[in-house]
Amino acid sequence: xxxxxxxxxxxxxxxxxxxxxxxxxxxxxxxxxxxxxxxxxxxxxxxxxxxxxxxxxxxxxxxxxxxxxxxxxxxxxxxxxxxxxxxxxxxxxxxxxxxxxxxxxxxxxxxxxxxxxxxxxxxxxxxxxxxxxxxxxxxxxxxxxxxxxxxxxxxxxxxxxxxxxxxxxxxxx
Ligand SMILES: Cc1cc2nc3c(=O)[nH]c(=O)nc-3n(C[C@H](O)[C@H](O)[C@H](O)COP(=O)(O)O)c2cc1C
Numbered sequence: 001x002x003x004x005x006x007x008x009x010x011x012x013x014x015x016x017x018x019x020x021x022x023x024x025x026x027x028x029x030x031x032x033x034x035x036x037x038x039x040x041x042x043x044x045x046x047x048x049x050x051x052x053x054x055x056x057x058x059x060x061x062x063x064x065x066x067x068x069x070x071x072x073x074x075x076x077x078x079x080x081x082x083x084x085x086x087x088x089x090x091x092x093x094x095x096x097x098x099x100x101x102x103x104x105x106x107x108x109x110x111x112x113x114x115x116x117x118x119x120x121x122x123x124x125x126x127x128x129x130x131x132x133x134x135x136x137x138x139x140x141x142x143x144x145x146x147x148x149x150x151x152x153x154x155x156x157x158x159x160x161x162x163x164x165x166x167x168x169x170x171x172x173x
Pocket of ligand 1: 056
């Protein structure tokens with residue numbers, strides 16, 4: 001479970017150009033593997049990560065609708081790219097550009113998911129952070145039950161305004 005007692009701080013860890021932060025999960029999002037760079041950035045020991053829900057590194061600045069989009073896409077058997085602000089064990093944060101893909105078993109069923117994260121461009125973070133802030137504000141204003149719909153609507157309005165698909169928006173940043 002995510003640790004609600006961690007107080008977020010302004011301490012940022014910045015990914016290096018050639019870093020890859022990798023993790024694998026089971027179909028429910030329970031971490032089954034993470035590489036040494038994941039461990040370094042998250043600040044958790046490997047033993048704390050394996051068997052934990054991936055939301056252990058969820059940052060409260062991330063809108064719920066962003067994760068809904070991720071889960072809807074990967075559960076449909078498709079890849080997804082997303083900018084994500086993560087929270088380390090000490091409350092610090094780190095931005096990643098994540099590629100998440102389903103892992104298929106021999107019968108074609110989804111047996112888990114893999115995420116490989118690279119260093120996002122600063123300009124992309126600067127562009128996406130206000131979008132996420134707007135989504136989060138809409139989610140808070142709407143209340144728990146309507147939050148995801150409200151956050152999603154902010155994103156859909158932006159896509160309609162720019163005439164881009166979600167993928168086009170992500171790769172235009
Ligand atoms: C392979 C994989 C990687 C994920 N990586 C992250 C991540 O880096 N950060 C994150 O906050 N959530 C990540 N998630 C999503 C979490 O499972 C979860 O949906 C999210 O943290 C929101 O948590 P919540 O629904 O409890 O609020 C990942 C999920 C999968 C399947």
